[in-house]
Amino acid sequence: MLSKRFINGSDFTGMVHRGAECLQRNVERVNALNVFPVPDGDTGTNMNLTMTSGVQELVSKPSPAIGKVSEAFSKGLLMGARGNSGVILSQLFRGFSRSLAGQEEVNTLQLAAALQHGVDMAYKAVVKPVEGTILTVAKEAAKHAVSIARRTTDVVEMMREVHDKAYDALQRTPDLLPVLKQVGVVDSGGQGLVHIYEGFVLALGETGVTAGQGNTSANPTPTVTSPGERTGYTVFVPQQPSSAQSRLSTEAIEYLYDMEFFINRKLAGRMAAPFDEAAFKRALAKDGDSILVIADDEIIKVHVHSRKPGDVLNYALPYGELTDIHILNMREQHRGLLHEESIATDSQHISGSTRSIEDEALGMTVPEVLTGAPVDSVPVEQAHEWAPYGIIAVAMGQGISNIFLDNNVDIVLSGGQTMNPSTEDFVKAIEALHAQHIYLLPNNGNIILAAQQAVELCERNITVIPTRTVPQGLAAVLAFRDEETAPVNTDAMEQAAKQVRSGQVTHAVRDTTIDGIDIREGDFIGILEKSIVASSPDLQQSCRDLLSRMMEEGGELVTILTGEQADAAETSALSEWIESTYLDAELEVHAGGQPLYPYLFAVE
Amino acid sequence: MSTVRIVTDSTADIPQDMREKLNIEIVPLKVLFGEESFLDGVTISPEQFYDKLTSSSMLPTTSQPSPVEFMETYDRILNESPDATIISIHLSSAVSGTYQSAVLGHSLLEREGDIVVYDSKSASFGIGMLVVKAAEMAAAGMSKEQILDAIETMNQDKRLYFLVDTLEYLQKGGRIGKAAALFGSILNIKPILTLDDGEVTAIDKVRGQKKAVLRILDLVAKDFGSDPVDMTLAWTTHNELALEMGEQAKARLQVRGTHHTKIGSVIGTHVGPGTVAIFINRVKG
The missing domain is CATH 3.40.50.10170 (Rossmann fold)
Incomplete structure (x- = not known):
């Protein structure tokens, strides 16, 4: 058995790769741990995408120093965070990396302290920490690490203990969170973290770990050869909204050059001027948009769409040495896209340095024009003068997106029940929006944390209205008034969101019993706010049962948002039933176009 | 004298x-259907006008x-x-x-x-x-x-609120004023309209007629509390909603006198069929 007294940047890089690999291999398994038997369980996907973003950043900044590597990893996680588990994961490693700042290599005591620091950071980031989740798993593992570190100097042994403890804690999550016990699953986010730790242990050369304890993996655990070995693994990249780009006319691209580069302050040494981020952003904004500046003490990452790339480089020069310069002509690229609908653009890059093979493997060549947001939903007139308000909403389905855009929403981020937008998606949308005060409507409970994390990363006036459903989001935008002050609007939107009852219908993906309701795979289940209240093999019956519950306290207005899978005859039968059962209520039916959920209901 | x-x-x-x-x-x-000109309330009654409005393919215009x-x-x-x-x-x-x-x-x-x-x-x-x-x-x-x-x-001191069935008529007539930049058309959004300093203004917007009526009553209840008031209900084509609003108002306000009136052809041209309005003024106890 190998033993190690210190781990450095290379070791940690290997651990992260292995961790990502283990998680990636178990994505579907983690997804399946969703408490509700709904078809969009996505914790695994979210954590995997978050992890992928961390790996990308880490790969782009190789270093033998663990402090540097974990910092890069943390930054990538932070930007790529999707879903609540993804956000918590990013906070765990944010605290971890802060604790290791400046270190070349660390021993067990330092590593344990870093794990503990990560847990502290994650608990702080969550408004109401819930035990029996990834938080508990991380907490118990870190606590154990701290105690182990006092009696062993072997990092490998400690990491194995950490993994085993995490696994134990995971098995106990149903005792802490009754809903897990009811359904008979362990916490999905916690499971994801255990897979990551499993990879850490594998990378450190400890074999047989999953065979004995973590037998949660679908495949037999591959034999681990050497620490830090890189194996190819596929990376899940979200589908790009190519149709939105196709709709954008080539001539409409106002800021032609998509630029990305780093300002390395360290290389410039004492020659570098003090970095004034606000002034720099203002300079970029003169002839550009989609501005993204991420600064730390040594490296500043810059992204901008600009009319004058030369000016941009000149603005940046006083602050340090410029590296990894990529300039892309978006019109040229867009013409190519229209021509072949493909996204192979490497030849159009003018590279300041050779792009690494890893970047290619990780899908870094995807051009980014507001990932997930329809480009043509950004009003052109706002590019030149800042509007008092901007609203960014998350929605799935063309119909729902159109309703939001029709009602004061400036940018709709594609996502929701299936693909959760990342913190970075929010950051990009925020940067693209020239508004003095920005409202974010996550419209899904699992997106709220990512939205809140984006607020912290952007130095802008932003308020997250914590909407958990599309109906809540719609109620909120309708309460918004351009001429009111921000506090009035915030209050009105929050109140409005609380006054709507939200229901959704989808099909069950497994047998289970929850909230006293027996559910068979393939049944249509009706969800009222956060609880399953109906289940039936008959869609019509399930909808009626759900609506009956929603109408218990009365209601003046019933709205149906029909999904992709809704059938016209089914919808009209349902409409007739509602109209004949609830004579005093008004009914509205709109095409939402959302996937997986044939019907969303709102009762007001 | x-x-x-x-x-x-x-x-x-x-x-x-x-x-x-x-x-x-x-x-x-005057209200004009193409070349045909009528004197509001003199040569055309509200009933005749709304019949013509719904049956005619052309939209009328009005003149002072x-x-x-x-x-x-x-x-x-x-x-x-x-x-x-x-x-x-x-x-x-x-x-x-x-x-x-x-x-x-x-x-x-x-x-x-x-x-x-x-x-x-x-x-x-x-x-x-x-x-x-x-x-x-x-x-x-x-x-x-x-x-x-x-x-x-x-x-x-008086208050007036009106609900239109569609903003289309206000838009076509260019009388939408501050209600202009309101909202989209996909959802059935009911603006609560009033005249503010003479201009058509939306003071709130809700979805659905019933909610709109409730909102109007909240507004008048806030404005008049338990003071005695006179109430006038008006409509263009259908009186049901106006009368319903009147009944609900009586439950929430100290209504002394209730009047009914029909909205004439000129205002009707600009607000359209299905419009209802409520007018309230304080009276001496």
Whole structure:
């Protein structure tokens, strides 16, 4: 058995790769741990995408120093965070990396302290920490690490203990969170973290770990050869909204050059001027948009769409040495896209340095024009003068997106029940929006944390209205008034969101019993706010049962948002039933176009 | 003692019996279906107009009375009672040129006359209630100053809210004012409309008619509390919603008098079928 007294940047890089690999291999398994038997369980996907973003950043900044590597990893996680588990994961490693700042290599005591620091950071980031989740798993593992570190100097042994403890804690999550016990699953986010730790242990050369304890993996655990070995693994990249780009006319691209580069302050040494981020952003904004500046003490990452790339480089020069310069002509690229609908653009890059093979493997060549947001939903007139308000909403389905855009929403981020937008998606949308005060409507409970994390990363006036459903989001935008002050609007939107009852219908993906309701795979289940209240093999019956519950306290207005899978005859039968059962209520039916959920209901 | 005579225009939507009883002079606006021209409330009744509006393929247009028509009206009144003072109360100058036309009509008059042209900054019975008040005071022998003072106070204090079935008519007529940048058309959004400083303004927006009525009642309940009020309900084509709103209002307000009126063809052109309105003013206990 190998033993190690210190781990450095290379070791940690290997651990992260292995961790990502283990998680990636178990994505579907983690997804399946969703408490509700709904078809969009996505914790695994979210954590995997978050992890992928961390790996990308880490790969782009190789270093033998663990402090540097974990910092890069943390930054990538932070930007790529999707879903609540993804956000918590990013906070765990944010605290971890802060604790290791400046270190070349660390021993067990330092590593344990870093794990503990990560847990502290994650608990702080969550408004109401819930035990029996990834938080508990991380907490118990870190606590154990701290105690182990006092009696062993072997990092490998400690990491194995950490993994085993995490696994134990995971098995106990149903005792802490009754809903897990009811359904008979362990916490999905916690499971994801255990897979990551499993990879850490594998990378450190400890074999047989999953065979004995973590037998949660679908495949037999591959034999681990050497620490830090890189194996190819596929990376899940979200589908790009190519149709939105196709709709954008080539001539409409106002800021032609998509630029990305780093300002390395360290290389410039004492020659570098003090970095004034606000002034720099203002300079970029003169002839550009989609501005993204991420600064730390040594490296500043810059992204901008600009009319004058030369000016941009000149603005940046006083602050340090410029590296990894990529300039892309978006019109040229867009013409190519229209021509072949493909996204192979490497030849159009003018590279300041050779792009690494890893970047290619990780899908870094995807051009980014507001990932997930329809480009043509950004009003052109706002590019030149800042509007008092901007609203960014998350929605799935063309119909729902159109309703939001029709009602004061400036940018709709594609996502929701299936693909959760990342913190970075929010950051990009925020940067693209020239508004003095920005409202974010996550419209899904699992997106709220990512939205809140984006607020912290952007130095802008932003308020997250914590909407958990599309109906809540719609109620909120309708309460918004351009001429009111921000506090009035915030209050009105929050109140409005609380006054709507939200229901959704989808099909069950497994047998289970929850909230006293027996559910068979393939049944249509009706969800009222956060609880399953109906289940039936008959869609019509399930909808009626759900609506009956929603109408218990009365209601003046019933709205149906029909999904992709809704059938016209089914919808009209349902409409007739509602109209004949609830004579005093008004009914509205709109095409939402959302996937997986044939019907969303709102009762007001 | 000089008499005070009250003039208004057809958009005040004053019911026939009231205008006869109180000797109110009405100058009609015009509504045109292409080449065909009608005098609002004179050659076309509200019923005839809405039948025509829903059956005709073309949308009507409206026009204000000419200055000469005002001049002739003032001249006729002064011929009848040469020492009369005239108070001429009209449709909001922000949405119509009627007030301007009346002012011009006064200046065209080739004789001395004590005429005050008053911009109600309101419409329909929002003008009507001022006119009725003024006419009642005139009948009671009150002076011009007393009357103007009273209607100004009433004008500040009164409330009116209306609900349109669709914003289409307000948009086509260009009378949408501050309600313009409202909202999308996909959801059935009901703006709660009022006239603010004479302009059509949406003071809130809700989804669905029932919620809209509830919201209006919240607003009037806040404005008037337990003070005794008069209430006038008005509609273009269907009275059910207006009457329903009236019933609900009675449960929440101290309503002393209730009146009903039909919205005439000129206002009807701009708000469209399915519009309902409520007008409330405080009365002495």
